[in-house]
Amino acid sequence: SLPVAAPDLLDPKSATQNSKPRLSFSTKPTVLTSREESDSAINVMKWKTVSTIFLVVVVYLIIGATVFKALEQPHETSQRTTIVIQKQTFVSQHSCVNATELDELIQQVVAAINAGIIPLGNTTTQISHWDLGSSFFFAGTVITTIGFGNISPRTQGGKIFCIIYALLGIPLFGFLLAGVGDQLGTIFGKGIAKVEDTFVKWNVSQTKIRIISTIIFILFGCVLFVALPAVIFKHIEGWSTLDAIYFVVITLTTIGFGDYVAGGSDIEYLDFYKPVVWFWILVGLAYFAAVLSMIGDWLRVISKKTKEEVGEFRAHAAEWTANVTAEFKETRRRLSVEIYDKFQRATSIKRKLSAELAVNHNQDLTPCKRTLSVNHLTSEKDILPALTKTDSIYMNGLTPHCAAEEIAVIENIK
C-alpha cells in the first residue's frame, strides 16, 4: 500500500481540513505502477514460498538419509564381509582358479542379473519374462511410472519404443486415473452420505463429521487396497507380512523398487492372478493418489496456518511499534511544551524580580499592555490579530514593565 503521512492527531484543525493524505510525490498513482508493484510483491512472495519449501525438502531428505544410513549400513557391511569371505574361501578351496578369471565371472554374473536373468540352475528352462502376460505387466509398469525394473528392455529397439510408449501412455493413464478416482469418490460419497445423515441426526458438529468420514475413508481404503491384497500376496508369493505391506506401499506410490514384484517369481501362478493384480494396481493407485493429496492438503494447511500466525505476529509487532512511536512523539511534545512553559515562568519571575528592583529605583509606573496570551488550543480567531499586533517578544504577551498584577494573569492562564 502507498505510504500515507499520518494526520496530526493533536491538531483538530488538520483532521478536518486535510482530507487528502499529504504525499510528497504525485497523488495520481497510475494503474501500471500499482500492478507492477503488486506483481513484484507476488514474485517476492512466490520466491520466498518456493525457497522455504525447498529448504524443507532438503532437510527432509537429510533426515531420511541419516536414518536410512543408520538402519541399512550395518546390514550391508555384514553382507559384504560374508561375500568376501565366501570369495576367499572359494579361491582357496580351488587354487587353480585365479583372481582375474573369477572377477570376470563375477562381472558377467552382475550383467546377467541386471538383465533380469538369475544364473542359477538351468537358465534356459526358466520362465520367460517376455511372454504375453509378462509383457503386458511390463507395459503397465511403464505407463503407471512404477517401473519395477526386474525386467527392462535390453535391445535398442525396445528402448526407443519404450520411450515413445511412455510419452503417449503416461498422460493416457493419467486421464484414466482421474476418471477412476472420480468414480471411486462418487461411490464412496454415496456410502458415506448415509453414515453422515445418521450423525447429523445425532447432532454431531460439521467438523466432527468431516473428521469421522476422513477416518472411515482411510480405514476402509486401507483394508480394501492394502491389508487384503497384502494377505493375498503373503499367501501366494510367500512373503512375510512386512514385505507384503512394504510391496503394496512401494507399488501404489509408484516408487516401484522391484525388490518385490507380484508375479515376478518362478512360481506357478493361476491364470487370472496377474490381471487381478493389475486391476488392484489401477484402483489402488487412485486411492493412494487421494491419500497423498490429503496429506498434501494437511501440509498446506499447516504451512498456511504457520504463515498466518507469522503474519499475525508481524501485524501485531507493527501495531505495537506504531503505538509506541506515537506515544513517544506525544510524550516528547508534551514534555517540550511543559519545559518551554517552565522556562517562560522562570524567566518572567526573573524579570519580575529585576523589575521590582528597578521599580525600587524608578517610581515611574507605566501601564502595562494587558494582552492575554493565546492558548493555542482555542479556536477563537479574534485573539489572533491581537497577538500579531503586540510588541511583546514573549509568547505570553507580557512586557517586563508590568507590575505584580501580571503574575496573577500568568497564574490564571496556567
Place this chain on the structure above:
Amino acid sequence: KTMCSGKLQTALLAASYFVYLLVGAAVFQALERAAEKQEKIAAAQMKEAFLQNFTHLTVAELEQFMQNLTKAIQNGVYPVGNESKIEDSNWDFSNSFFFAGTVVSTIGYGTLHPKTPGGQIFCVFFALFGIPLNIVFLHHVGKMLSLLCKKLGNYLYEKGMRKKKIKFLTLLFFLSAGILVFLCLPSLFFQITEGWSYSEGIYFAFITLSTIGFGDYVVGKQPGRSYFSYYRSLVAIWILFGLAWIALLFNL
C-alpha cells in the same frame, strides 16, 4: 446425465487403456524375447566355460558359489576387484541422500533398497509424507517458472506479437531448451562419466525424469570406475531441476 456420461467416459478410458497395454505387450514381446533367449544361453555358456576351464570344480560347488554371489548382487554388493574397492558403501551419506531423493520423487531405481525391517518400515512412512511434500514443492516451482514465462510473454506482447503466436513460441522455447539442457547435455556428460553410449544416456535420462526408474541404468554403479565425490549429488540436482521443468510443462 452427467453422471452417466462420466461413467461412460471412464469405461471408455479403461477400455482404451487395456487396448493400449495389449498393443504394448505385443510389441515389447516381439522386440525383446529373442534377445532374452540369447542372454539366457550366454549365461549358461558362461557357467559351462568356467567349469571347463577349471575342471576339478564341481557343478554343485559352482552353484553354491553362484547362489552366494547372486544374493550379494541383489543386495547391491558387487564383489569385483580387491578389498579396497569393496570398502565403498552403498549407504554412506551421499548415497543415502540420493536414495531418499529417489523415494520422494517416486523414481525408485531399486538397485538400492532397504533390506532391514526397520529400513522398510521407515521407507514406507518416509514415502507417505515425502511424496506430497515433493509434489507441493514441484507445484510451486512450476508456478514460479510459469511466471517467468508470462513475463517473457508480456515482453513479446509489448513488442507487438499476437497472443497465439506468443503462446506457441514460449511453449516451443521451453520445450526445446528443456530437452537440450535436461536430456541432450546430460547424456553427453554420462557418456564421459559412465561410459554409456549416447542413446543409452538419453534412455536413462528419460526413464529417470518420467519417474519410471527401472534401475537397469543407475549412475555411479559401474564396476571398475571411479567417480568424483559429489557426482551423485550433482545428478540429484539435475533430477530435481528436470522434474521441475516437467512440472512447468504441465503448467503451460
